[in-house]
Amino acid sequence: MFVYKINATMTVAAIKTIYQATAFDKDLTTLRLATMLAQTPLTVSAWQGKQLIGFARYLTDFEYSAYLSDLAVLPAYQRQGIGRHLLKIGHDYLGCRVTITLRAAPTAKTYYPQVGFTACDHLFRLPRAIQLSVNKLSSITVTAQTKISGQQLAQVFQAAGLRRPIYDLGRLQRMLNNATFIYTAWQGTELVGIARDFTDGAYVGYIADLAVAKSFQRQGIGRQLLAQIRCDLGPQISLVLLAAPAAMTYYPQLSFQQDANGFTQPRQW
Missing domain, CATH: 3.40.630.30 (Gcn5-related N-acetyltransferase (GNAT))
Known part of the structure; x- marks a missing residue:
């Protein structure tokens, strides 16, 4: 038994x-x-x-x-x-x-x-050996040190056009609290982007969210967020994510490889 x-x-x-x-x-x-x-x-x-x-x-x-x-x-x-x-x-x-x-x-x-x-x-994957080069934007600050609220997360999701439970602030706060890392991008005091990551610290990191406000897209902010994650986690950890339909051509530009072995069990809400 x-x-x-x-x-x-x-x-x-x-x-x-x-x-x-x-x-x-x-x-x-x-x-x-x-x-x-x-x-x-x-x-x-x-x-x-x-x-x-x-x-x-x-x-x-x-x-x-x-x-x-x-x-x-x-x-x-x-x-x-x-x-x-x-x-x-x-x-x-x-x-x-x-x-x-x-x-x-x-x-x-x-x-x-x-x-x-x-x-x-x-499903896209950045293998362990690949690093992300980036030209840092002088007007944008990327940090893993600044805590944000569920309300702020809802605002950046909405500004980025992502489908997320933006009206359930308690759920969004728990999504923040239970992530391994939260990386945020700021222009002054304005939150313009976020990356949310789970990792075991040894083999893999899963990028649960990458969101940049539409008015700040195409400036390299998403790349800078991902590059910071790669730098902090180190080359021994592969990065994995699910791309939104609109981002299918974006991630290959960052050296992520489309993986033919992906499977999901979707949420109901």
Whole structure:
């Protein structure tokens, strides 16, 4: 009988065993794995007795977006529905107002449609080795130090023309509070852009939002926000995002690569 747990303590050794058994493409140094575990806000794990046999790992704000970074089950326990149960528990815990995004391994592309995910063509990825060059704008200040309110976030979303729950200020505030990093762009005292990021500090960063007010677009502000994220997170972390339809041609200009292995489980509201 298998037992499933949310945010149970998992050791680096147990995680490493599963990664090695399932041939995950990761640098499995102890420090990076420990950092990853410490900074992952949601895990769902499967156990047989005291043995960890599988887990799902999510980066999320618990309000609007989630990135399923890993789904791994020991080979001896595969094809027994464990992965499906891990995903269902994760989905139920996050609720119907969170979109879950993932980048599937090529061998798993036929699996995710069987468990409720839909293939998408608007997942983009900036590989670890690629840096973003930028000419900093003298009139724009980009910072990760300035706190903003849900009201300010609503205003910049509206000014950028993004579809977000701008009338639910409590939800927007929780989206801010539960992000790993909030990068803001200012012209004087005017907030003109924002980037919202979740990261495990070791392998991946998910850009949940990139928004620049329409009157300030085409000036390089979005590039500057993303370049600051890349600089701060470092070259060991890949960046992933879902592009809005209008931005499909924008991200390749910044060296993001369109990924054919993207899947989503959309929110209901």
